[in-house]
Amino acid sequence: MTSASPQASRLQHLIPGTLVFVLALIVAWLSFTAEPSAAFLFPRLIAVVLLLLAAWNFVRCLLGLSRVGSGISPSELKTIAPGLAIAALLMYVAAKLLGFYAAAFIAYLLVYAWYDPASHLDPGAWARRIGVTAGFMAIIYGLFAMLLQVQTPRGMFF
Amino acid sequence: MEFLNYFGGVFEPVAFSLLVGGTIGGLILGATPGLSPTMAVALLIPFTFKLEATQGLILLGAAYTATVAGGAVSAILLKIPGAPANIATALDGYAMAQKGEGAKALQVSFLASGIGGVFGVLLLIFLTPVLAQWALAFGPSHLFWMAILGVTVIGSLDSKSFVKGMLSGCLGLWLSMIGYDDMQGAQRFIFHDSLTGGINIIPALIGIFAIPQVIDMFSKGRVIHSITEVAIQKQAIGESMKLLGRNKRALSIGTLLGSVIGLIPGVGGQIAGLLAYDQSRKFSPNKAKYGTGYPEGVIAAESANNAMVGPSLVPLLTLSIPGSPTAAVLLGGLLIHGIFPGSDLFTNYPEVAWTFINSMLIGQILMVIFGIWIAGYAAKVAKIPTPIMAASVLVLALFGSYSVQQSIGDVYIMFTLGIGMYVLDKFGFSAAPLVLGLILGPIAEANFVQGSMIANAMDGPLAYFLVGPLNLLLVGLVIASIVYSFWSSRLDRASTEAAS
Numbered sequence: 001m002t003s004a005s006p007q008a009s010r011l012q013h014l015i016p017g018t019l020v021f022v023l024a025l026i027v028a029w030l031s032f033t034a035e036p037s038a039a040f041l042f043p044r045l046i047a048v049v050l051l052l053l054a055a056w057n058f059v060r061c062l063l064g065l066s067r068v069g070s071g072i073s074p075s076e077l078k079t080i081a082p083g084l085a086i087a088a089l090l091m092y093v094a095a096k097l098l099g100f101y102a103a104a105f106i107a108y109l110l111v112y113a114w115y116d117p118a119s120h121l122d123p124g125a126w127a128r129r130i131g132v133t134a135g136f137m138a139i140i141y142g143l144f145a146m147l148l149q150v151q152t153p154r155g156m157f158f
Numbered sequence: 159m160e161f162l163n164y165f166g167g168v169f170e171p172v173a174f175s176l177l178v179g180g181t182i183g184g185l186i187l188g189a190t191p192g193l194s195p196t197m198a199v200a201l202l203i204p205f206t207f208k209l210e211a212t213q214g215l216i217l218l219g220a221a222y223t224a225t226v227a228g229g230a231v232s233a234i235l236l237k238i239p240g241a242p243a244n245i246a247t248a249l250d251g252y253a254m255a256q257k258g259e260g261a262k263a264l265q266v267s268f269l270a271s272g273i274g275g276v277f278g279v280l281l282l283i284f285l286t287p288v289l290a291q292w293a294l295a296f297g298p299s300h301l302f303w304m305a306i307l308g309v310t311v312i313g314s315l316d317s318k319s320f321v322k323g324m325l326s327g328c329l330g331l332w333l334s335m336i337g338y339d340d341m342q343g344a345q346r347f348i349f350h351d352s353l354t355g356g357i358n359i360i361p362a363l364i365g366i367f368a369i370p371q372v373i374d375m376f377s378k379g380r381v382i383h384s385i386t387e388v389a390i391q392k393q394a395i396g397e398s399m400k401l402l403g404r405n406k407r408a409l410s411i412g413t414l415l416g417s418v419i420g421l422i423p424g425v426g427g428q429i430a431g432l433l434a435y436d437q438s439r440k441f442s443p444n445k446a447k448y449g450t451g452y453p454e455g456v457i458a459a460e461s462a463n464n465a466m467v468g469p470s471l472v473p474l475l476t477l478s479i480p481g482s483p484t485a486a487v488l489l490g491g492l493l494i495h496g497i498f499p500g501s502d503l504f505t506n507y508p509e510v511a512w513t514f515i516n517s518m519l520i521g522q523i524l525m526v527i528f529g530i531w532i533a534g535y536a537a538k539v540a541k542i543p544t545p546i547m548a549a550s551v552l553v554l555a556l557f558g559s560y561s562v563q564q565s566i567g568d569v570y571i572m573f574t575l576g577i578g579m580y581v582l583d584k585f586g587f588s589a590a591p592l593v594l595g596l597i598l599g600p601i602a603e604a605n606f607v608q609g610s611m612i613a614n615a616m617d618g619p620l621a622y623f624l625v626g627p628l629n630l631l632l633v634g635l636v637i638a639s640i641v642y643s644f645w646s647s648r649l650d651r652a653s654t655e656a657a658s
Contacts, residue, residue, distance in 0.1 A: 039344035050328040068319040068586030083376035091573040115545035
């Protein structure tokens with residue numbers, strides 16, 4: 001998935017570089033301060049290496065030497081944002097609130113409809129989308145509820 | 159020849175049905191661009207919970223074998239490799255299909271895959287017990303270094319940046335430490351209630367491999383993708399077998415290179431296919447024909463990428479070190495059934511181990527039969543619109559990750575790791591070392607702690623971890639993998655700068 005071209009800007013590289021460095025600092029601090037120390041013997045070893053590598057990566061980002069990775073362009077972000085928002089709502093909120101099957105049905109239909117090049121005003125396209133979604137959810141229900149007997153949260157609906 | 163005693167288990171009705179189902183399903187999933195073998199196997203793991211360990215592994219093994227081969231269908235008929243392992247196949251396969259030799263290309267591709275695959279599994283059969291016996295000599299310090307070696311090798315081979323490859327491995331090791339410490343009962347790095355039980359490997363694998371691909375599919379936007387499928391003409395299988403017989407050199411190069419590459423942790427099918435294609439061309443008297451629809455190219459690439467499958471499981475089954483992300487997923491499949499691979503596997507669970515390996519051998523033959531039979535249909539599945547694929551994988555990821563422990567926390571972890579991996583991947587970090595760090599972390603820690611206790615009772619940690627031929631060999635390999643990674647990333651940078 002990683003692509004070397006086009007390259008992300010220095011600023012773009014700095015954001016994940018800084019986040020990873022901050023995370024490494026937190027991990028190192030927790031590893032050397034938390035008790036009991038015997039439980040943090042191995043974490044300390046890893047934390048030191050993690051911190052060194054994260055600092056090295058951060059400096060490289062700062063100097064503009066970090067060039068691997070295409071980054072995320074604003075136009076790409078704009079394209080993925082609706083799908084990402086639907087997915088995040090499904091995973092963090094709707095699955096538990098509405099019930100797994102109802103939430104998954106809605107999320108599936110929304111993702112399909114949003115990224116489907118067919119017109120949103122075409123009733124035929126909507127009939128196809130709803131049909132595909134219902135068919136897929138029936139398979140999921142058959143596999144998980146009936147075959148694997150997974151008890152999913154029912155939420156407000158199902 | 160102990161393995162011969164366990165062939166019966168493969169032909170039990172449930173096991174054989176799973177083998178056939180896994181092979182057909184794997185061929186279809188493999189032909190679907192965007193569904194990598196690793197992701198397909200990760201999404202299948204929840205379906206193995208209700209099965210016995212052997213049956214679950216048969217399903218996963220069949221899917222692994224068939225997805226690698228199935229990727230050739232879309233590579234040949236649509237010029238879209240189903241998986242990175244099939245990139246080299248598309249070079250000559252699609253050109254053959256355009257010349258009206260699509261059926262010949264598919265038949266030759268599956269026959270070469272089958273021969274390469276059988277050779278690879280035979281290597282697995284004969285090498286594994288020998289290495290497992292050798293692994294009995296391993297103590298905690300050796301197992302610790304082996305785990306670290308697994309992470310550094312993958313970090314060096316699977317990343318374009320030295321620092322980011324190693325950093326990915328370290329992040330994986332850190333993630334593995336989240337939750338309760340088994341020995342002291344202490345809480346470590348629990349930033350949210352969902353993390354109390356630690357990070358379960360299956361939701362993590364689903365998140366790391368499936369969610370970035372879903373987001374990648376989102377990034378294509380509302381575009382009508384015009385995929386031109388090349389029609390398949392009828393072709394007698396006998397002709398394709400004769401063609402394969404006339405191209406023994408390409409078949410041998412692909413099979414041998416693929417098998418050797420499979421044994422090296424982290425190298426994988428993509429490199430196997432491309433390297434075999436390149437070497438076969440170098441040794442061919444008809445170099446100029448490569449890329450123009452020459453069957454040798456397809457034979458070399460496909461025999462290599464399937465020959466790699468069996469040997470890639472050798473380090474997993476003998477040393478419990480998964481040599482590839484897909485092997486790491488298979489390790490997850492073993493662990494959920496309470497089976498820990500390693501030197502004891504063939505002593506404590508010979509039926510599970512041998513039936514699984516034998517099923518991979520039978521699976522190669524089934525893959526050839528079903529591959530040739532359903533290739534045309536599989537190509538149609540490959541044309542499923544991207545929005546449907548994205549929505550389907552998203553919903554499967556939700557249900558799959560929840561079903562592991564029936565915990566909504568696992569869903570949160572899966573999705574959060576998935577988003578994090580997407581962002582990291584875009585900035586040059588790699589999924590493979592992160593996953594291996596996550597899987598090998600507990601092995602490394604347990605052996606580090608155990609080794610430290612022994613060291614305290616003996617001559618101290620330096621003497622215990624750094625003295626002895628095996629320790630020195632492993633430390634040397636760790637250092638060599640780090641130095642190689644550093645050197646190759648500098649070479650990459652230099653060549654990029656020279657090109658620009």
